[in-house]
Amino acid sequence: MGNMPDDAPSSFAENGFLLVEAVFTAEEMAACKSAAKDLVENTSGPSGVQVWMCDTIPPLFESISCDPRMAAILRPLIGPRIEFLSAKPVFKSSRIQFASPWHQDLAYWGGATKFSSWIALEDATPENGCLRVIPGSHRRTRDHASVRDARGFGNRVSDEELRGERMIDVEMKCGDVLVFHDGLLHSSHPNRSGRDRWSFIPTYRNADVPDTSTVWSTSKRIGDAA
Numbered sequence: 001m002g003n004m005p006d007d008a009p010s011s012f013a014e015n016g017f018l019l020v021e022a023v024f025t026a027e028e029m030a031a032c033k034s035a036a037k038d039l040v041e042n043t044s045g046p047s048g049v050q051v052w053m054c055d056t057i058p059p060l061f062e063s064i065s066c067d068p069r070m071a072a073i074l075r076p077l078i079g080p081r082i083e084f085l086s087a088k089p090v091f092k093s094s095r096i097q098f099a100s101p102w103h104q105d106l107a108y109w110g111g112a113t114k115f116s117s118w119i120a121l122e123d124a125t126p127e128n129g130c131l132r133v134i135p136g137s138h139r140r141t142r143d144h145a146s147v148r149d150a151r152g153f154g155n156r157v158s159d160e161e162l163r164g165e166r167m168i169d170v171e172m173k174c175g176d177v178l179v180f181h182d183g184l185l186h187s188s189h190p191n192r193s194g195r196d197r198w199s200f201i202p203t204y205r206n207a208d209v210p211d212t213s214t215v216w217s218t219s220k221r222i223g224d225a226a
């Protein structure tokens with residue numbers, strides 16, 4: 001299941017994210033990207049994000065989200081009973097020249113901790129808009145300003161508030177998976193490559209932890225223990 005590091009649970013607990021290399025093949029990622037292009041290129045909003053709940057997600061995307069390799073990566077981090085909630089292909093068009101703003105996903109969701117996996121459908125670099133993260137930021141919930149403009153992402157933490165914090169670029173190869181905690185502060189670089197950039201982000205939670213979030217009314221158990 002890719003190159004799962006030996007210290008995965010402690011590294012994830014400390015940093016709020018974990019990069020696992022070479023999980024999916026280039027062929028699998030190409031199929032996912034081509035299906036995502038057909039379905040969302042012309043329908044998603046300015047942020048390039050479209051969300052599918054687990055009961056309405058197209059089969060190819062469900063199979064990637066619920067793949068045994070994903071369950072094997074998530075089990076040491078979440079626990080034996082994993083629920084798949086929803087997923088989104090994220091399309092960063094070559095026309096989108098602005099960075100995605102800093103935020104914690106929990107500002108949109110509330111309730112129990114959720115875990116997302118940023119799956120690289122192609123190589124992600126600072127030039128084409130890879131993610132940026134602040135290691136360890138998942139331990140503190142920040143205030144988010146509510147902003148409405150053409151960049152999408154209505155809940156944001158300003159760049160000024162984060163000045164001086166250690167930010168790292170997460171460069172990824174096609175087929176790599178970055179699992180991250182919903183408290184992790186993240187943003188992404190503008191896409192200056194002149195080419196589109198695609199990723200796919202399924203979200204999960206621990207079925208044993210009560211969740212007061214009202215975002216999801218359905219979920220699907222994944223993994224051997226389900």
Ligand SMILES: O=C(O)CCC(=O)C(=O)O
Nearest residue numbers: 090100105186187188199
């Ligand atoms: O992939 C990106 O460019 C940003 C995605 C993101 O931050 C999110 O969906 O929460």
